[in-house]
Amino acid sequence: MSGHRQPPEAPLTDLTAFIAALPKAELHVHHVGSASPRIVAELAARHPDTSVPKDPEALAEYFVFRDFAHFIELYISVVDLIREAEDIRLLTYEVARDLARQQVRYAELTVTPHTSVKRGIPDVAFMEAIEDARTAAERDFGVVLRWCFDIPGELGLPAAEETARMACELRPEGLVSFGLGGPEIGWPRPQFKPYFDRAIAEGLHSVPHAGETTGPETVRDALTALRAERIGHGISAARDPELMALLAERGIPLEVCPTSNVATRAVSSLAEHPLPALVAAGVTVTVNTDDPPMFGTDLNNEYAVAARLLGLDAAGVAALAKNAVAASFLDGTGKARLNEEIDAHLAAWPG
Ligand SMILES: [Zn+2]
Numbered sequence: 433m434s435g436h437r438q439p440p441e442a443p444l445t446d447l448t449a450f451i452a453a454l455p456k457a458e459l460h461v462h463h464v465g466s467a468s469p470r471i472v473a474e475l476a477a478r479h480p481d482t483s484v485p486k487d488p489e490a491l492a493e494y495f496v497f498r499d500f501a502h503f504i505e506l507y508i509s510v511v512d513l514i515r516e517a518e519d520i521r522l523l524t525y526e527v528a529r530d531l532a533r534q535q536v537r538y539a540e541l542t543v544t545p546h547t548s549v550k551r552g553i554p555d556v557a558f559m560e561a562i563e564d565a566r567t568a569a570e571r572d573f574g575v576v577l578r579w580c581f582d583i584p585g586e587l588g589l590p591a592a593e594e595t596a597r598m599a600c601e602l603r604p605e606g607l608v609s610f611g612l613g614g615p616e617i618g619w620p621r622p623q624f625k626p627y628f629d630r631a632i633a634e635g636l637h638s639v640p641h642a643g644e645t646t647g648p649e650t651v652r653d654a655l656t657a658l659r660a661e662r663i664g665h666g667i668s669a670a671r672d673p674e675l676m677a678l679l680a681e682r683g684i685p686l687e688v689c690p691t692s693n694v695a696t697r698a699v700s701s702l703a704e705h706p707l708p709a710l711v712a713a714g715v716t717v718t719v720n721t722d723d724p725p726m727f728g729t730d731l732n733n734e735y736a737v738a739a740r741l742l743g744l745d746a747a748g749v750a751a752l753a754k755n756a757v758a759a760s761f762l763d764g765t766g767k768a769r770l771n772e773e774i775d776a777h778l779a780a781w782p783g
Contacts, residue, residue: 450746450781451735455773457756458531458539458720458731460664460687462613465723466527466541467510469495474522475513484509497728500696506726514548517557521565528569528577534731537770538576538762540639542611542664544584545598546591559604566606578608578761580639583624585614596627600634608761611664612640616650622657637661637761639687645698648672651679660684662759667693670706673713680714685759690737691729692722707741718756750778 467475469491476484476491485491497503514520524541531539543562549555566577581599583592592612599610610631612624621642628638641664642654651669654660655678666686669675679686688707693699699706710717719738724730739749757770 447739447744447746447749448732448736450777451732451739451749453535454735454749454753454777455535455537455770456731456735456753457718457760457762457770458536459662459718459756459760460689460720460722461531461539461541461731462723463524463527463541463543464510464514464547465507465726466530467523468526468530468725471523471526471530472510472513474526475510475519478519478522479513479515482509482513484513495725495728497695497726503695503723503726507723511547511551515551515553517553517561520548520553520558520561524562524565524577525569528565528573528575531731532569532573532575536575536731537773538578538757538760538766540578540580540608540760542580542582542613544582544595544613546584546587546594549594549598555598555602559598559602563604563606576762576766577606579604579606580609580611581607582611582613582641583627585612585616585619585624587614588619589623592624592627596630599631599636603634607636609637609639612642612658613664614641616642616644616646621650621653625657628658632659639664641665643668644693645696648675651675655682655684662687665689665693665698667698667706667710669715670709670713676710676713676715680716683716685716685718685755686710687720687759688717688738689720689722690734690741691727695727702737702741705741707738711742716755716759717752718759719752720756746778746781750774 476482476486485494545558548558569575569577581595583595638659639662640654640658640660643651644665647668648671651666662685664687690705694702719734721731721734753774757767
């Protein structure tokens with residue numbers, strides 16, 4: 433994006449309304465991590481033995497972000513509610529409804545099939561459930577969903593093997609990319625190379641998490657060993673000018689999730705977030721949510737945060753939204769259509 437700046441004292445209220453109605457693409461959002469209190473209540477109703485609060489007020493309170501340990505507790509309790517293919521279908525369809533409400537037109541959802549399959553949902557039933565939800569969501573809400581299958585890195589190479597097998601052998605129609613999540617410390621990226629090689633050979637795009645909680649060397653590993661085309665987070669690249677120059681030169685976009693970075697303490701505060709440094713170095717950045725309801729955010733809020741950090745006006749925010757379109761794995765026609773929608777929204781905006 434280029435320098436559309438506004439004075440820091442300018443009110444954000446108008447910009448908030450602009451963002452809320454802006455057509456957007458979301459590139460880094462986890463499937464289970466997108467379960468809102470409304471969705472969790474529906475899942476809990478299907479499984480009454482859960483420890484998740486059922487009373488709406490208590491459930492809303494349960495979702496107030498306290499710290500990272502509480503996030504993990506919340507995440508695990510939602511994982512526990514996903515026991516059957518029907519739970520997967522419901523979760524996916526309802527996540528799409530929440531995305532549509534924020535004017536998200538296209539989302540690449542990070543899905544971790546291994547977690548559900550390990551818990552007893554047959555892999556074929558899992559694929560049918562997400563595909564069924566994808567088709568229904570596009571028809572009912574106008575949201576185009578695509579999948580990034582990610583390796584839960586903390587489960588090691590057997591999980592990588594299983595994820596690659598499901599991606600390559602069961603390949604659902606909506607699958608576009610292959611990813612790697614979980615902790616970075618203690619799980620160096622290069623060991624996952626054979627699984628990325630296999631996925632890339634099958635035509636999938638490489639989109640690993642890297643440089644969220646470890647340094648720039650992890651981002652370099654993701655580029656060289658895993659042949660990353662886009663990086664999940666990648667924010668520690670800001671500590672390495674040469675790496676930023678390389679990312680800029682090769683046009684490798686970063687999926688930046690500001691609120692998540694503060695919530696997980698990867699960054700100590702929004703004021704210290706490296707987003708402005710990355711932009712200043714010419715790195716292509718996109719703004720995303722990670723696990724929005726669990727971190728008390730949504731995509732509109734992340735755009736507002738980015739606008740504040742970068743001093744953007746409406747045109748600058750629209751340019752940021754177009755970065756996500758360009759960095760997406762949407763086809764050319766889809767990209768052109770979404771860009772036209774963004775341009776039309778900007779043109780219709782007073783002032
Ligand atoms: Zn993530």
